[in-house]
Amino acid sequence: MMTMKLYHRPDCPFCWKVRLFLQEENIKLEEVCVDLGETHPDVVALNPNGTVPVLVDGDVVLGESAVIIEYLADKFPGSSLMKGSPSQRAQIRQLHYDSDHKLGKIIFPYIKQIRESEQHKASDDLLKKTSEAWAREQKKLTRTLGEKAFFNKEFSVAECALIPRFALALAYGLTLNEDDQNLKQWFYRCVKRPSFLDTLPQALPAIDEMVKF
Amino acid sequence: MMTMKLYHRPDCPFCWKVRLFLQEENIKLEEVCVDLGETHPDVVALNPNGTVPVLVDGDVVLGESAVIIEYLADKFPGSSLMKGSPSQRAQIRQLHYDSDHKLGKIIFPYIKQIRESEQHKASDDLLKKTSEAWAREQKKLTRTLGEKAFFNKEFSVAECALIPRFALALAYGLTLNEDDQNLKQWFYRCVKRPSFLDTLPQALPAIDEMVKF
Numbered sequence: 001m002m003t004m005k006l007y008h009r010p011d012c013p014f015c016w017k018v019r020l021f022l023q024e025e026n027i028k029l030e031e032v033c034v035d036l037g038e039t040h041p042d043v044v045a046l047n048p049n050g051t052v053p054v055l056v057d058g059d060v061v062l063g064e065s066a067v068i069i070e071y072l073a074d075k076f077p078g079s080s081l082m083k084g085s086p087s088q089r090a091q092i093r094q095l096h097y098d099s100d101h102k103l104g105k106i107i108f109p110y111i112k113q114i115r116e117s118e119q120h121k122a123s124d125d126l127l128k129k130t131s132e133a134w135a136r137e138q139k140k141l142t143r144t145l146g147e148k149a150f151f152n153k154e155f156s157v158a159e160c161a162l163i164p165r166f167a168l169a170l171a172y173g174l175t176l177n178e179d180d181q182n183l184k185q186w187f188y189r190c191v192k193r194p195s196f197l198d199t200l201p202q203a204l205p206a207i208d209e210m211v212k213f
Numbered sequence: 214m215m216t217m218k219l220y221h222r223p224d225c226p227f228c229w230k231v232r233l234f235l236q237e238e239n240i241k242l243e244e245v246c247v248d249l250g251e252t253h254p255d256v257v258a259l260n261p262n263g264t265v266p267v268l269v270d271g272d273v274v275l276g277e278s279a280v281i282i283e284y285l286a287d288k289f290p291g292s293s294l295m296k297g298s299p300s301q302r303a304q305i306r307q308l309h310y311d312s313d314h315k316l317g318k319i320i321f322p323y324i325k326q327i328r329e330s331e332q333h334k335a336s337d338d339l340l341k342k343t344s345e346a347w348a349r350e351q352k353k354l355t356r357t358l359g360e361k362a363f364f365n366k367e368f369s370v371a372e373c374a375l376i377p378r379f380a381l382a383l384a385y386g387l388t389l390n391e392d393d394q395n396l397k398q399w400f401y402r403c404v405k406r407p408s409f410l411d412t413l414p415q416a417l418p419a420i421d422e423m424v425k426f
Binding site for chain 2: 057066071090
């Protein structure tokens, strides 16, 4: 049987999401790390966008993280990360979509500015705008989570998508809403799982330096 | 049994995609039309983004077209529009994703400028840039389609997503690549289906005015 291969950048939230999925499902494959800004010839040849993640499984080549996750959940139908009724699966997909498209848009310009500025700082304006939007998103997630331990009762693709966003936000100086205790507990619950520790990018500080448990 | 309800704008490609799916699957629901620019109080109450489509099915409220499609395919498991092996389903999802996120980004600024300009025209620069990108995307799709009648052999979610993009592009004056005969035939095949004629927005010209068959 051919080994699957994943091209990824460890601190890319889309890639990290896929690696959390693989780790939680105990799916083994060959990993090829790509650095930020690196033009990897395989990636360029495989994916017209030149972006990671890229999954190669025999003839199947997939270059969008959301499509990769659905593919893996289809291919390994015992997967516990997409399980439930159609409405539960829709809620997982809605959270996955919002994490990829909305949380990403809020946090990414801020992280990019820090990475690219000489002082490794964002402007006060951008910090304020990002912090406010990030706090509002946490409020929305708190309402969706309610009293549950995880968004779909058990750890799911929703957590695979959201946890890298949260970890990156904290690593770059944003904070968890003090009032949203259930969401904080949810985050602590996730980052203590072996899958998080095993996939945490080396470039990020240890999570206990980001958050006081 | 409660009737499902869909809030939609007929000439929105995300909404049209969902309606093609419903029509092809013969799924009946209550439709509520929303005009361009209209702030419908139900939509604002149901969807924090205030955008359509919104699907309501009892307690389930979904405000992202891709999530709605996956939900309907899950809820009606006999669905023929998402069928096949994991790799076939991944290809459908990849085309669906690219149609929503890439084709949309290429065509939408051009359509918006035509809609909003006094002369109902885009600038020469934007027309040129859009035409070139649109031609390149057709080339890519031609390679993916190959000799097949449809992207997944039979009509699928890939067509539900792509056909509204194509029809809108043509309605606003873009053209089909003369050389890409298989793709042209594919388009003709799709627009002659009852589902296309039944869902064609009144605001658009009849398809035989857009394309010479």
